[in-house]
Amino acid sequence: MENKTEFDYPHTFVLLGASGDLARKKIYPTIWYLYRDNLLPHNTKFIGYARTKQSVSEVRERCQKYMKIRPGEEEKLETFWNANNYVAGSYDGRIDYEFLNRIISNHEKGPIANRIFYLAVPPTVFEDVTVNIKNACTSSKGFTRVIIEKPFGRDDVSSEKLSNHLAGLFIEEQIYRIDHYLGKEMVQNLMTIRFANQIFNPAWNRENIASVLISFKEPFGTEGRGGYFDDFGIIRDVMQNHLLQILSLVAMEKPVTLNPNDIRDEKVKVLRHIQPIELKDILIGQYVGNPEGQGEEKLGYLDDPTVPGDSLTPTYALATLWINNARWQGVPFILRCGKALNERKAEVRVQYKDVPGDIFSGHAKRNELVIRVQPGEALYLKMMSKSPGMKFDLVETELDLTYSARYKEASVPDAYERLILDVFTGTQMHFVRSDELKEAWRVFTPILKDLEDNHIKPVPYVYGSRGPKEADDKLAGYDFKYSGSYKWKKPIH
Numbered sequence: 001m002e003n004k005t006e007f008d009y010p011h012t013f014v015l016l017g018a019s020g021d022l023a024r025k026k027i028y029p030t031i032w033y034l035y036r037d038n039l040l041p042h043n044t045k046f047i048g049y050a051r052t053k054q055s056v057s058e059v060r061e062r063c064q065k066y067m068k069i070r071p072g073e074e075e076k077l078e079t080f081w082n083a084n085n086y087v088a089g090s091y092d093g094r095i096d097y098e099f100l101n102r103i104i105s106n107h108e109k110g111p112i113a114n115r116i117f118y119l120a121v122p123p124t125v126f127e128d129v130t131v132n133i134k135n136a137c138t139s140s141k142g143f144t145r146v147i148i149e150k151p152f153g154r155d156d157v158s159s160e161k162l163s164n165h166l167a168g169l170f171i172e173e174q175i176y177r178i179d180h181y182l183g184k185e186m187v188q189n190l191m192t193i194r195f196a197n198q199i200f201n202p203a204w205n206r207e208n209i210a211s212v213l214i215s216f217k218e219p220f221g222t223e224g225r226g227g228y229f230d231d232f233g234i235i236r237d238v239m240q241n242h243l244l245q246i247l248s249l250v251a252m253e254k255p256v257t258l259n260p261n262d263i264r265d266e267k268v269k270v271l272r273h274i275q276p277i278e279l280k281d282i283l284i285g286q287y288v289g290n291p292e293g294q295g296e297e298k299l300g301y302l303d304d305p306t307v308p309g310d311s312l313t314p315t316y317a318l319a320t321l322w323i324n325n326a327r328w329q330g331v332p333f334i335l336r337c338g339k340a341l342n343e344r345k346a347e348v349r350v351q352y353k354d355v356p357g358d359i360f361s362g363h364a365k366r367n368e369l370v371i372r373v374q375p376g377e378a379l380y381l382k383m384m385s386k387s388p389g390m391k392f393d394l395v396e397t398e399l400d401l402t403y404s405a406r407y408k409e410a411s412v413p414d415a416y417e418r419l420i421l422d423v424f425t426g427t428q429m430h431f432v433r434s435d436e437l438k439e440a441w442r443v444f445t446p447i448l449k450d451l452e453d454n455h456i457k458p459v460p461y462v463y464g465s466r467g468p469k470e471a472d473d474k475l476a477g478y479d480f481k482y483s484g485s486y487k488w489k490k491p492i493h
């Protein structure tokens, strides 16, 4: 008898919210890349579902410019779109989902057939959609998995309500909560760096590390999309999820095995050691226009017509978290994120303590291990060395692993590509479990409430700057030393 694997059975990928921005710009292109690279089960069909009446050709046309089609791929692209279907239906009408179910069933020949539902829909229809998937579209002869995107609520209460709702419909193994930062190369590398290198592990603690700075910077503002953002703000948009996920990977203990639940158990454990953030440990900012800037840079957050003129929503935040365990007690973990800043950057900066027993008259600067998530994946360790030649002076230098130089042939997949493929293969290592989410909201809900209830005014900062000046003073107060003396020379390869 022929030996079939999971990948030989029919799979259906249903994209709910197929007419929207996320679907067009991110999800259709992602499933195309996976299909193009033959990474998906060969018998996979794709169905778009949304209220808008449209044909597959219209979906295709709208996605075209985001698909990055290379010469020679035209034929494959045709077969991709031939494997697509589109169903127009409501989000709350069971009858529409029964119709969707019939369409899915049409190609499910054989004893096993698996289904994946991607919810690229606004949170307002989340409950209706999931109830209808459960009642009308669950696979009767294979797995049913649902992928959901943030926001997973806006505080502890609403998040718990959503978790309870989902738990009433699906088991945790069916729920894939996306935090796309968990799909990024260097975020995935954190565990390897820490646990596959004896040089880092013994010094990864409060005896050696002064502070940890985790940053996210974006060089553009809300650009007319402030309506959505204003309801959430940068803390909910980036800090409570992406930056906290990175923190948990930097700070957690070594998991028992690489099993996804062992890893997530450790992430939950370290989060449980974190106290809710206090007002004294946070600084919030909001960008104002730069009169000398160009185009959008001239406009402040409040100039966005979709934002209320008196909005106090932060577009920048710096918060310090304290982990009260034996490894980290007293070490500030500083999370910093903002929009309309001077550059695009996401990085982890582990700053080591000053060398005790100084014999270099105060010239030795602190070591820093920098893990740059983007742009341009890199890991570099800033260190002191003797200046080359006759002199005995110190120089600041680095051990540098820049991916573009070291791995010239490697192509780093996009975060969504990895994560969607993980859903097909059933690996939940890079997805957020409900108890992780609960801990994240426990840490952030009180401070969000404090900021909102007390109408705390964000500090203004200029579009295109490094953020509020006060943020650097705050950093210095948390034992993060910046000397400004490090000079990097890009190597010539």
Ligand SMILES: NC(=O)C1=CN([C@@H]2O[C@H](COP(=O)(O)OP(=O)(O)OC[C@H]3O[C@@H](n4cnc5c(N)ncnc54)[C@H](OP(=O)(O)O)[C@@H]3O)[C@@H](O)[C@H]2O)C=CC1
Pocket (backbone or CB within 6 Å): 215, 370, 378, 379, 380, 398, 400, 401, 402, 466, 472, 475, 482, 483, 484, 485, 486, 487, 488
């Ligand atoms: N492999 C590679 O590609 C490597 C690249 N480099 C590059 O060299 C450059 C310098 O390296 P880097 O590690 O950033 O070293 P630096 O110590 O020079 O840090 C520079 C960063 O410090 C921050 N900063 C500036 N002023 C202050 C202040 N008053 N207080 C606190 N922080 C401040 C700024 O970032 P922010 O605005 O975020 O606060 C700035 O980008 C970077 O562009 C880096 O990417 C270096 C080594 C290897």
Ligand SMILES: O=C1O[C@H](COP(=O)(O)O)[C@@H](O)[C@H](O)[C@H]1O
Pocket (backbone or CB within 6 Å): 180, 218, 237, 238, 346
């Ligand atoms: O989740 C979000 O992330 C993006 C930034 O993602 P990146 O992969 O481009 O770094 C951010 O722009 C958006 O506001 C936020 O919701």
